[in-house]
Amino acid sequence: MAARAWAFGLAVMAAGSVVRAQETDLVLTDAAADRFAALALKCVRQEYPNKLDHVMNGAGEVKGPKDLHPAFYGCFDWHSSVHGHWMLVRLLRTHPEMARAAEIRAVLDEHLSPGPIAAEVAYLGQPNRRSFERTYGWAWLLKLTAELRAWDAPEARRWSAALQPLADRVSQAFLDFLPKQTYPIRTGVHPNSAFSLDLALDYAREAKDTRLEAAILDRARAWFAKDRRGPLAWEPGGEDFLSPCLEEAALMARLLPRDRFVRWLDGFLPGLPGALVPAVVSDRTDPKIVHLDGLNLSRARALYELGRALGPADPRRAALVRAADRHARASLPHLATGSYEGEHWLATFAVRVLEAR
Helix, strand or coil, X not given: CCCCCEECXXXXXXXXXXXXXXXXXXXXCHHHHHHHHHHHHCCCCCCCCCCCCCCCCCHHHCCCHHHHCCCCCCCCCHHHHHHHHHHHHHHHHHCCCCCCHHHHHHHHHHHCCHHHHHHHHHHHCCCCCCCCCCCHHHXXXXXXXXXXXXCCCHHHHHHHHHHHHHHHHHHHHHHHXXXXXXXXXXXXXXXXXXHHHHHHHHHHHHCCCHHHHHHHHHHHHHHHCCCCCCCHHHCCCCCXXXXXXXXXXXXXXXXXXXXXXXXXXHHHCCCCCCCCCCCCCCCCCXXXXXXXXXXXXXXXXXXXXXXXXXXXXXXXXXXXXXXHHHHHHHHHHHCCCCCHHHHCCHHHHXXXXXXXX
């Protein structure tokens, strides 16, 4: 699909350390996409600092990130590396003339090749790995695979073929796990069930994985269809980067016909968006507090998607877009602060916001 997206006159200061939001709303240009890509390229080959999600079965598994994960060892943790690769693929696909295109291709050739991916598959097959990156990292891996499968280009087909064995493993992990997950996880951080189902649904539909799609639909209906009066006023928690209520609503918007979704939303989030205001981020060098920038961006994306789902005739649509704009503006200027705590992941959320808008 074409890459027309709404940016905020994104500009990088001469020192390269600040992304600034101006008043004029612009298209996400090749130059702006290039600056987003620079943030991921800065870290996808950076091994340290690194937060491993690694259960050791013995002394022989005391290894560094690159030995354990030759494809996804950078960007501080596995899931951030995966979604950083998704962003690089997305930007290369939609902005093929961007200045860093050749560098992106080199990274993808290096990481999305049979050898590194085989090592990732083998890692997941070892004992005590069933909960590795469940389900946030799983979902981003499927989102990356879906992006490649949707791109009809020789290089994308090559990367997609290399990645598919890992996607197959993750898809089966979802199929094994979802029927056993009696209750959803409604947190505002990584384990959030609605967010993962939303990403995994993109893969299920792109790959025509009907078993996975059916499992997603079954869980979403069982968990969320009867929900009423979501506690949006309780949000955010102090380290949230997702809105439990809005992520659930955005998922249900994709699964229900419009008339049924409108009735469901009326019962779940009456008065939306109400007094919803952007979160205050007091310290962008703190790895948990900076999550709140991600919350502003993910809220904005969800609000845009809800506005689109309601349709142009719904009187709430304009208010949802205004609220989304406020949230996006609150955090888009702070993607590149010089602090790795936010720089290793926030650009992915920004790209998704701009494309949703």
